[in-house]
Structures are given as C-alpha cells and as structure tokens.
Amino acid sequence: MASESFTPVSMPSALRFDLLARCSTTKARAANLTLPHGPVQLPLFMPVATQASLKGLTPEQLEATGCRLCLNNTYHLGLKPGQEVLDKIGGAHKLQGWKHNILTDSGGFQMVSLLKLAQITEQGVRFLSPHDGTPMLLTPEHSINLQNTIGSDIIMQLDDVLVTTSPDHARMREAMLRSVRWLDRCIAAHANPTTQNLFCIIQGGLDLEMRAECCREMVARDTPGIAIGGLSGGEAKADYCRVVNTCTSLLPEMKPRYVMGIGYPEDLVVSVALGADMFDCVWPTRTARFGNAITKYGMLNMRHAKYASDFGPVEEGCGCVCCRKGEGGLNVTRAFVHHLAAKETVGAHLLTMHNVWYQLELMRNVRKAILEDRYPEFLKQFFKDLHAGDKSMYPDWAVEALKTVGVDLME
Amino acid sequence: MAPNTESHGQQPGNMSFETLKSNIQHTTTARLGKLGISGRKDIETPNFFSIGSRGVVPHLTPDVISAHAQFSGIHMALEDFIERATTGTPPVMNVPGDSPLHTFTALPSHFTTLLAPRRTPAVSAPTGNSNTAISIFTSTGFQVLPNKAYTTYITKLSPDLAVGLADVPYGTVPGTKRIAKMGDRTETWLTELLAAKPERTAIFAPILPIDSNAQSEYLNHLDDIADRIHGLAFYDPNTLPDIPATTALTRLPRLSLSEPRSPSQILRQIALGMDIFTIPFINSATDAGIALDFSFPSPKTKSESTAPLPLGTDMWAATHSTSLLPLSESCTCYACTAHHRAYIQHLLSAKEMLGWALLQIHNHAMLSAFFSAIRTSIAAGTFEEDSDVFARVWESEMPEKTGQGPRVRGYHYKSEGPGEGKKNKAAWGNLGVGVDGGEKDADGKVLEGGLVPTEGRGSWRGRGLRRRLRVYREMHSRTSF
Numbered sequence: 018m019a020s021e022s023f024t025p026v027s028m029p030s031a032l033r034f035d036l037l038a039r040c041s042t043t044k045a046r047a048a049n050l051t052l053p054h055g056p057v058q059l060p061l062f063m064p065v066a067t068q069a070s071l072k073g074l075t076p077e078q079l080e081a082t083g084c085r086l087c088l089n090n091t092y093h094l095g096l097k098p099g100q101e102v103l104d105k106i107g108g109a110h111k112l113q114g115w116k117h118n119i120l121t122d123s124g125g126f127q128m129v130s131l132l133k134l135a136q137i138t139e140q141g142v143r144f145l146s147p148h149d150g151t152p153m154l155l156t157p158e159h160s161i162n163l164q165n166t167i168g169s170d171i172i173m174q175l176d177d178v179l180v181t182t183s184p185d186h187a188r189m190r191e192a193m194l195r196s197v198r199w200l201d202r203c204i205a206a207h208a209n210p211t212t213q214n215l216f217c218i219i220q221g222g223l224d225l226e227m228r229a230e231c232c233r234e235m236v237a238r239d240t241p242g243i244a245i246g247g248l249s250g251g252e253a254k255a256d257y258c259r260v261v262n263t264c265t266s267l268l269p270e271m272k273p274r275y276v277m278g279i280g281y282p283e284d285l286v287v288s289v290a291l292g293a294d295m296f297d298c299v300w301p302t303r304t305a306r307f308g309n310a311i312t313k314y315g316m317l318n319m320r321h322a323k324y325a326s327d328f329g330p331v332e333e334g335c336g337c338v339c340c341r342k343g344e345g346g347l348n349v350t351r352a353f354v355h356h357l358a359a360k361e362t363v364g365a366h367l368l369t370m371h372n373v374w375y376q377l378e379l380m381r382n383v384r385k386a387i388l389e390d391r392y393p394e395f396l397k398q399f400f401k402d403l404h405a406g407d408k409s410m411y412p413d414w415a416v417e418a419l420k421t422v423g424v425d426l427m428e
Numbered sequence: 429m430a431p432n433t434e435s436h437g438q439q440p441g442n443m444s445f446e447t448l449k450s451n452i453q454h455t456t457t458a459r460l461g462k463l464g465i466s467g468r469k470d471i472e473t474p475n476f477f478s479i480g481s482r483g484v485v486p487h488l489t490p491d492v493i494s495a496h497a498q499f500s501g502i503h504m505a506l507e508d509f510i511e512r513a514t515t516g517t518p519p520v521m522n523v524p525g526d527s528p529l530h531t532f533t534a535l536p537s538h539f540t541t542l543l544a545p546r547r548t549p550a551v552s553a554p555t556g557n558s559n560t561a562i563s564i565f566t567s568t569g570f571q572v573l574p575n576k577a578y579t580t581y582i583t584k585l586s587p588d589l590a591v592g593l594a595d596v597p598y599g600t601v602p603g604t605k606r607i608a609k610m611g612d613r614t615e616t617w618l619t620e621l622l623a624a625k626p627e628r629t630a631i632f633a634p635i636l637p638i639d640s641n642a643q644s645e646y647l648n649h650l651d652d653i654a655d656r657i658h659g660l661a662f663y664d665p666n667t668l669p670d671i672p673a674t675t676a677l678t679r680l681p682r683l684s685l686s687e688p689r690s691p692s693q694i695l696r697q698i699a700l701g702m703d704i705f706t707i708p709f710i711n712s713a714t715d716a717g718i719a720l721d722f723s724f725p726s727p728k729t730k731s732e733s734t735a736p737l738p739l740g741t742d743m744w745a746a747t748h749s750t751s752l753l754p755l756s757e758s759c760t761c762y763a764c765t766a767h768h769r770a771y772i773q774h775l776l777s778a779k780e781m782l783g784w785a786l787l788q789i790h791n792h793a794m795l796s797a798f799f800s801a802i803r804t805s806i807a808a809g810t811f812e813e814d815s816d817v818f819a820r821v822w823e824s825e826m827p828e829k830t831g832q833g834p835r836v837r838g839y840h841y842k843s844e845g846p847g848e849g850k851k852n853k854a855a856w857g858n859l860g861v862g863v864d865g866g867e868k869d870a871d872g873k874v875l876e877g878g879l880v881p882t883e884g885r886g887s888w889r890g891r892g893l894r895r896r897l898r899v900y901r902e903m904h905s906r907t908s909f
C-alpha cells in the first residue's frame with residue numbers, strides 16, 4: 018500500500034504521521050509516528066512509568082524492551098518532584114535520563130480517581146492537597162502549564178471524566194461539553210505547540226450519539242492527535258468496542274488515535290482491528306509485582322508451587338532479556354522466578370522486563386501482520402493460542418466486535 | 429607487575445592462587461594476589477564479593493550486574509535455597525548442567541560463585557549445632573543441615589568456591605566446654621567434605637571465631653592438609669595473625685566472613701593479609717539511601733575541609749532535589765554517568781524501587797574503586813602510609829541513616845514490635861489508593877497486598893526467638909507477592 022503522509026496545518030504540530038498500511042478486512046492500520054524524541058511504530062503499547070521510573074527497571078532496561086514512548090503521570094510528577102524542581106532540572110526527560118519519548122496525562126483523571134474529595138467545576142478540578150489538606154484547584158491552564166514544564170512529547174488535555182457506566186445522561190453531556198470547552202482553554206494555554214503535541218480526549222460515555230458529537234467538535238479543533246477517553250472504567254467490553262468503533266469511523270485517518278487505559282492483550286488486538294493505534298495500561302507492570310507472567314497462552318502465576326522445579330523459560334521462544342538464551346539473554350527459569358517471588362524484588366523486575374517485552378512484541382507482531390495484510394489470520398491464531406483452541410472459551414464481546422469488522426473467529 | 433611475584437602454581441581443583449606481592453616476607457602483611465578459576469574472570473586481590481540474597485544481589489537483575497558491576501563474585505547462602513528440603517529435594521538440586529548454582533541464578537558466566545552454609549549476617553538459631561549438623565534458617569523456618577547433606581549440596585551444585593561447615597554459634601557466647609568441641613566438629617566436617625572430593629569446587633576451610641589456642645589442633649591439622657584445601661575463610665579476622673606461618677598455609681587465599689562496619693576496618697584486615705571480603709555495609713548503605721562516597725587514600729578532588737569527611741551522602745535529603753551532580757564526583761558508574769542526585773532523591777522520596785537499584789550499582793562501584801586503589805597502593809609499597817592518610821581524612825564510621833529503607837518483606841527481616849508503627853508508609857499518604865489495604869488492578873478488583881510488605885527491616889541479632897518465630901510466621905502466612 019502506498020504511504021501517505023499528512024501534517025496538520027491549522028494548529029502547529031510537533032509530530033509527523035505516516036500511514037503505511039490499512040488492513041484490507043478490518044479497520045487496523047500500521048503507521049510511523051515521528052515525535053520530538055524520535056520515531057515510534059504504530060500500533061503501539063506504552064508502558065506506564067508513573068513517577069518517572071518503570072517499576073525498578075533502569076531506563077536502559079526499558080530501552081532494551083524496544084520501548085521508545087512511555088508514560089509519566091502528571092499528577093504524580095506535580096507532587097513529586099514538583100513543578101519547581103522539574104523546571105530547575107529541565108523537564109522529565111532530564112530527570113529520568115530517558116532519551117526517547119514521553120506522554121503525560123492531564124492529571125485530572127488521577128485526581129478524580131485517587132482523591133476522594135475531588136470536585137469538578139467549570140473552572141477545573143478542586144481538591145485538597147495531599148500534602149497538607151489545603152484546597153487546591155487544577156485548571157486546564159495549570160495542567161498544560163505543568164505538562165509544558167515536564168516537557169513530554171505528547172501532552173493530554175484536561176477533561177471532565179465520568180465513569181462510562183454513570184446513568185446520569187445530563188451529567189454525562191455536561192462533562193462532554195465541558196471537555197470541549199476545556200480543550201479550547203488547553204489549546205490557548207499551550208506554550209510549546211511546536212515541541213509538544215497536545216491530544217484532545219473524546220468523551221461521551223457509552224452514548225454513541227454523544228461520542229459522535231464530541232468527535233465532531235474536537236476534530237474541528239485539529240489537535241495533532243486524538244484520544245478516546247473515559248473507557249476502561251468497568252463498562253461491558255461490548256459497549257467499549259462499540260464506542261471505539263464509532264469514534265474511529267469519525268476520526269480523520271491521518272492522525273494517531275490513542276485509547277487510554279487499555280492493556281489486556283485481547284483488548285489490544287481487538288481495539289487495533291477497530292481502528293485504534295495507541296494504548297497504555299499499568300496492568301502489565303503491576304501484575305508482574307504479583308508474580309504474574311503474561312504469555313500468549315494466558316497469564317501464569319509464578320508463585321504457584323508447580324513452577325518450583327520448572328526449568329523452562331517464563332515463556333518458551335520469548336525474546337526478552339529475561340527469557341532469551343545466548344548472548345545478552347539471561348535464560349531465567351520459571352523455577353528461579355518462583356524462588357524469588359515475594360522474597361526479592363529482583364523477581365518482580367524480571368517479570369516486569371518480560372511483561373513489557375510481551376506487550377511490545379505483541380504490537381510489533383500486530384504491525385507486521387497488518388503490513389503483510391494478514392491481520393485476520395493473526396487474530397484467529399491469537400485467540401486460538403490464548404484459549405488452547407477451544408472456541409467455546411472465546412469471549413463473546415471479542416467475537417462480536419471482530420464480526421463488525423469482517424473477521425469471524427468461529428469460522 | 430610486582431618485583432617479588434611468587435607463584436605457587438596450580439592447586440588441586442580448578443582454582444589457582446598466586447601471591448603477587450607481599451611487602452615483606454612475613455605472613456601477616458598486606459599482599460597482592462590473583463585468584464584464577466577456570467571459566468571465570470581472574471580476580472585480583474585484595475577484592476570483595478557482593479553479598480547475595482536468594483542468589484541475587486538485592487535490587488539488581490543479572491543483566492544489570494552483567495552490564496554495570498565490576499565486582500567479581502557473589503556470596504550465596506545455601507540456606508536461601510533449601511527450604512523445601514524438609515519435604516523433598518530442593519529444586520536447585522534438579523537444575524541440569526555442570527554449574528547448577530550458576531545456571532539457576534542466571535549469573536553471567538564470568539562471575540564467581542561462593543557458597544557458604546549461612547547468610548552474612550546470619551540469623552541466630554534457636555537450637556545449637558550438633559556433632560553432625562548445624563542449625564540454619566530458611567524462608568520457611570529453622571532447619572538442621574547435616575554436614576553430609578551440605579557435602580552433597582556442594583558436590584551437586586558445583587559452586588566455584590565453597591566454605592566448609594563450621595561449628596559457629598551465632599548469637600551466643602560459647603562456654604569453655606562448647607569451645608572445646610568447635611574445633612573437633614569443624615575438623616571432622618571438613619574431613620568428610622574433602623573425602624567427597626568435590627570436583628569443580630575449591631574448598632575454603634573455615635577458621636573459627638575463637639582464640640587460636642582453643643583451635644590449635646584444628647589449625648595444625650589444616651597445615652597438614654593444606655595441599656588439599658584451596659583457601660581459608662575467617663569468621664574473625666583477629667585469628668589471622670595466629671595461623672601457623674607455614675608456606676603451605678600462607679599460600680592459600682584468605683576470605684573474610686567477618687562483618688566490617690567501615691572501610692577502615694577493611695584496611696585493617698588487609699594489613700593483616702586478608703585477600704577477599706564480603707561487606708554487609710554495602711547493602712545496608714543502599715537500603716538506607718546512602719550513596720557511599722570515599723576514595724583511597726584521599727578524595728580525588730582537593731577538599732578544603734580539615735575535619736574528617738563523611739563516607740557517604742544521605743540521598744534522602746531534600747537538598748539534592750535539584751542537584752544534577754553525580755552521587756560521587758569521581759565515580760564513573762552507570763548511576764553517576766547516566767543519572768544525577770536529583771533523580772535518585774526523587775526515586776527514594778517516591779519509593780520507586782529504581783532508587784535502590786541505582787544506589788546499589790553505585791555503592792558496589794565505590795567499593796570496586798576502593799579495592800582497586802588499595803591494590804595500586806600495595807603495588808607501590810605505600811599501603812601503610814596511605815592507610816594512615818585514609819584514617820586522617822575520612823570519618824571512621826558510616827553516616828547515620830535518616831530515611832526509610834525500601835519497602836521490604838522477607839524472612840530475614842524483623843519487626844520492631846507492636847510499638848513501632850508502620851514503617852513502610854504508603855508513598856501517597858492520603859490518597860485513596862491503598863487505604864483499603866490493596867491496590868486495584870485494571871478491572872478495579874482489589875489485589876491482595878503488594879509485592880512489598882509492611883514490615884520494617886533490621887537485624888535479627890539479639891532478638892527473642894518467640895518474636896522471630898512470630899515475625900516469620902506472619903511473613904509467610906501472607907499470600908501476596
């Protein structure tokens with residue numbers, strides 16, 4: 018397929034999006050996204066380094082997984098080390114010694130989900146300082162200003178996030194419209210549009226009409242990239258898929274599409290089929306801390322006694338530093354991870370390396386399949402592996418969602 | 429290199445040790461040597477081995493060790509591997525290949541493994557040793573380790589170096605009757621171990637932490653069999669000067685299993701002729717958030733100060749929060765070249781595990797540089813003067829720790845008791861997360877516990893058995909990772 022490229026004109030942009038291929042069956046796409054700190058390949062999974070560090074791994078180790086774009090959380094960095102320190106040091110790249118790209122969220126979602134007393138008004142998010150309990154306010158302008166100081170390559174607008182399952186239609190619509198108004202304030206406040214890319218965030222809950230309205234409004238603002246937000250909040254997977262599918266159909270083809278907070282392997286491959294490009298989730302790294310290894314045959318808990326004498330790698334054939342044999346590989350066994358689990362943090366670090374590699378490698382293989390126009394076959398193999406070929410175990414939501422884009426897992 | 433190099437040739441097994449230089453022909457004096465083990469990188473001595481925990485250097489994955497560590501070997505304790513021995517064969521015994529311990533721990537091949545029965549420092553046991561066995565402390569509780577079993581473990585696991593079983597009573601002061609037995613038992617155990625002829629392991633004979641008169645028979649025996657052992661392992665460096673000054677014993681490499689509290693104590697032991705060290709203060713400085721910062725004999729950059737300089741920097745201090753300086757001006761380690769104080773201060777303050785990993789890399793690099801400078805000094809014949817300079821320039825003790833250690837769990841750490849309060853405070857005090865006792869996963873399900881526990885870390889020494897038992901039961905009743 019011919020490569021097409023597009024650089025938005027009306028709003029300054031610090032990225033270049035090159036669409037390389039479209040799947041001839043599904044809505045999946047493969048693209049190159051060139052950001053201020055180098056190119057990344059889409060579709061893409063982004064590990065979350067909440068406080069400017071990824072669960073014990075050195076930036077060098079994170080780099081070795083192939084990661085070239087990771088997340089930092091604005092809310093956390095705003096508290097520690099704080100804006101003043103970030104300003105003095107010269108931003109988050111310099112703080113953590115990371116040569117590649119960083120994406121930051123707005124801080125709003127974290128605030129609403131972590132702080133019990135957060136309140137949303139037209140001005141912004143009101144909350145009590147976790148330091149001393151004094152009332153504070155996070156406005157769209159503050160969020161952008163903080164992200165400007167952080168210097169992340171992709172910054173996110175402050176949005177009014179409600180759980181998608183909220184039954185309050187009026188409140189949902191208010192949140193969606195407010196998110197549009199806040200986007201305008203974010204655009205106006207953004208000091209570095211030529212070095213940092215502001216992404217809007219589509220809201221509207223599970224109401225497809227509302228999502229469509231939000232897409233129209235936000236696409237008109239012409240941000241360098243577009244996120245679909247408010248998901249991964251406990252909604253039914255089928256509803257999730259409908260929202261993603263609806264939005265991607267309304268979004269411009271020549272911009273990256275980021276679905277926030279998604280990370281389970283089956284969610285990733287289905288979302289890609291529905292036309293999404295970028296994902297992030299804390300789950301792969303968090304679950305490593307509980308002894309869980311993600312493999313193509315499902316998740317394995319290394320704390321289980323059956324692994325105590327299992328001298329195979331965490332995942333057979335895995336190319337991560339932990340599993341790989343030979344030069345540069347450690348050839349770590351399940352038995353050794355079991356031996357360390359819960360007793361030495363190195364056990365968790367090893368699984369973090371494996372899990373991050375798994376997610377990134379999954380997306381590399383997804384991309385390869387799209388480029389070779391065999392993504393439907395890839396999907397079939399993926400679900401076959403995950404459920405040991407037992408089609409009765411395939412999740413209905415995935416089967417249904419993939420049917421809408423021309424892939425029948427059951428055939 | 430040195431003018432009076434004295435090679436003693438190949439010793440039995442696959443290990444060789446040559447003394448490259450001793451200042452004077454006297455048994456107890458600082459000396460230079462080279463330890464060669466087939467398949468591993470040669471180790472220039474004086475030097476140190478990192479102290480492992482469950483086969484890993486705390487905080488460091490083996491790839492990080494491979495990329496950034498300059499130390500040559502890791503001390504591993506058998507008691508970290510055999511908790512399943514009470515119900516069957518410990519998994520490590522079924523690892524295929526020639527070097528099961530190496531293979532199991534994924535240790536890069538050029539590093540040396542040193543196996544000892546017990547951790548350094550070791551937790552004192554509730555029951556004493558017997559004529560045939562010692563008490564050890566595994567992750568599931570106390571166990572008895574018969575010498576016969578220890579011999580089998582060594583033969584099968586093939587560590588590069590192994591310390592023979594010693595009748596050392598941890599935590600109690602042995603009486604006269606007990607002391608009389610210590611040498612006899614240790615000698616018997618060593619004889620049994622040597623009779624098994626472990627092929628790929630060099631055996632270090634333990635020297636007991638008791639007066640040399642009380643173990644004189646054992647020491648004389650060691651002299652008789654010196655060509656069958658490969659080294660001496662000292663539980664107390666003060667016994668070194670009393671070792672028979674025979675050629676056969678003098679040519680053996682000397683390992684210190686003592687617990688030096690500061691660099692000056694290391695220097696003192698080197699002056700006595702010690703070759704290889706295990707140094708608990710590296711790991712404890714790391715856990716305390718202290719970046720070691722000393723060089724031998726004096727600072728690389730001229731200091732105006734006439735007062736003794738601190739041996740390390742407390743990285744918890746907020747004064748580092750915007751400092752782009754390395755942990756130590758003279759250090760070239762990964763933490764100092766790729767990162768800066770501000771990041772490490774941030775990581776500690778945010779309780780991010782990488783903070784301790786970077787400190788661990790740095791603190792090990794500091795000791796590697798320290799030993800390298802010591803070897804240069806001995807080669808130049810200035811070790812004694814340099815040690816005097818060191819004593820004048822630097823403080824004699826490690827800086828006090830102020831910050832909290834890493835969130836840790838483990839059977840080797842104790843609780844301070846009910847009065848201490850929670851040591852591992854949540855990094856995000858009054859946020860919602862963790863308040864209900866668990867983090868939530870992507871589904872919003874509450875996960876039970878964290879990787880990291882809420883117990884404090886400290887020394888088990890001098891603590892009552894009851895409390896210890898309670899603590900490790902508490903630790904092991906938890907199901908969280």
Ligand SMILES: [Zn+2]
Nearest residue numbers: 335337340371
């Ligand atoms: Zn792997």
Ligand SMILES: [Zn+2]
Nearest residue numbers: 759761764790
């Ligand atoms: Zn350093």
